[in-house]
Amino acid sequence: MERLTENKIILVRRKTRLAELIVRFNTIEQAKFYVEHLGADFSDYLKEHRQYEAAVNQSSVIISRIGRLQVVDRAFLPNFIFGKEDIVVVVGQDGLVANTLKYLSDQPVIGVNPDPLRWEGILLPFAVGDLEKITPEVLKDTRAIQEVSMAKAALNDGRVLYAVNDFFIGQKTHVSARYQINWNNRSEQQSSSGIIVSTGLGATGWLKSVLAGAAGITGSVLSKAVKIGLDENFHWDSDYLYYSVREPFPSKQSGAKLVFGKVTKKQPLIVLSQMPESGVIFSDGIESDFLEFRSGSQATITVAEKKGRMVI
Numbered sequence: 181m182e183r184l185t186e187n188k189i190i191l192v193r194r195k196t197r198l199a200e201l202i203v204r205f206n207t208i209e210q211a212k213f214y215v216e217h218l219g220a221d222f223s224d225y226l227k228e229h230r231q232y233e234a235a236v237n238q239s240s241v242i243i244s245r246i247g248r249l250q251v252v253d254r255a256f257l258p259n260f261i262f263g264k265e266d267i268v269v270v271v272g273q274d275g276l277v278a279n280t281l282k283y284l285s286d287q288p289v290i291g292v293n294p295d296p297l298r299w300e301g302i303l304l305p306f307a308v309g310d311l312e313k314i315t316p317e318v319l320k321d322t323r324a325i326q327e328v329s330m331a332k333a334a335l336n337d338g339r340v341l342y343a344v345n346d347f348f349i350g351q352k353t354h355v356s357a358r359y360q361i362n363w364n365n366r367s368e369q370q371s372s373s374g375i376i377v378s379t380g381l382g383a384t385g386w387l388k389s390v391l392a393g394a395a396g397i398t399g400s401v402l403s404k405a406v407k408i409g410l411d412e413n414f415h416w417d418s419d420y421l422y423y424s425v426r427e428p429f430p431s432k433q434s435g436a437k438l439v440f441g442k443v444t445k446k447q448p449l450i451v452l453s454q455m456p457e458s459g460v461i462f463s464d465g466i467e468s469d470f471l472e473f474r475s476g477s478q479a480t481i482t483v484a485e486k487k488g489r490m491v492i
Contacts, residue, residue, distance in 0.1 A: 198229040235294030277303040281488035282342035328488035343463035345382030350374025362450040373426035448482040
C-alpha cells in the first residue's frame with residue numbers, strides 16, 4: 181500500500197517502570213527480586229510493560245502505513261530536531277505529552293492512551309486504533325486543534341527553559357530558597373520552599389494543591405477559586421500565568437507579601453537568585469530538565485512566544 185505522505189511522523193515513547201528497573205539491575209530476574217523483596221506486585225509491572233509495548237508496536241505499524249515512521253525515546257527529546265512538517269504522536273502518560281510539547285514549534289501532537297484502565301489521559305484523547313482515522317485528517321488539516329499556552333523562563337545569561345504545566349523555582353533540596361522577587365512594580369526579599377508558576381493547563385496540578393492548602397488554612401472553599409484570586413476562566417490557551425510562593429517565611433530579612441499573582445507578557449515575574457548552590461528552575465515536574473539558578477542569576481518568567489498544538 182502506498183503511503184499517504186513522505187513526511188515524518190514522529191512516535192514519542194518512554195521507558196516503562198519495568199524497563200527502567202532492568203536498566204538499573206541488568207536482568208528481569210534481578211528486577212523481580214528487588215520489587216518482590218519490597219513487597220510489591222511484580223505482575224503489575226509485567227502487565228503494564230506488555231500493554232505499553234503492544235500499544236507502541238501497534239501504533240508503529242499503523243503509522244508506517246501512513247508516513248515515514250521515526251521512534252524517539254523521551255530521553256532524547258531535549259536534543260532532537262523536529263522538522264517543520266512533522267506530525268508527532270505521543271504514546272504514554274499525560275506527562276510525556278507535556279514534556280514533548282515544550283520542544284516543538286508548531287507541529288501538531290496526537291496523544292494516544294496506551295492503557296485507558298490505568299491512565300486517566302487528560303492529554304490522551306485517542307486510542308491506538310484511532311490513529312488510522314485521525315492521522316490522515318491531521319495531514320489534510322481537517323482535524324480540530326486545541327492551542328496550549330506555555331511558560332518561559334529566560335535567564336540573564338541567555339539560557340531559556342519552557343514549561344507546559346509549571347515551573348518550580350527554588351532549591352534542589354528541602355532547605356529554604358532565598359531570592360528577591362519582583363512583580364507588579366514591587367520588590368521583596370523572600371525565604372520560602374520555592375515558587376510555583378503555572379499555566380492554564382497546569383492549573384489542575386501543582387498549583388491546585390498549593391491553593392488547596394491555602395484554602396484549607398483560611399477556610400475558603402477551593403471550588404470557589406475566585407475567593408483566593410484564581411481566574412475562573414484560566415484555560416489551556418489563556419495568555420497569562422499564575423505564580424504562588426510556597427511556605428513564605430516572614431522575618432527581619434524576608435517578607436511574605438508578594439506570594440500570589442497573575443503573570444503576563446507586560447507584567448512578568450522577575451526573580452533574582454541569592455542561592456550560592458543548588459538553586460534550580462525545573463519544568464513540568466521533571467527535575468532532570470532544569471536550569472541552574474545560583475546567586476547572581478536573574479530569571480524573567482512570562483508567557484511563552486509559542487504555543488503547543490494538541491489534536492482533539
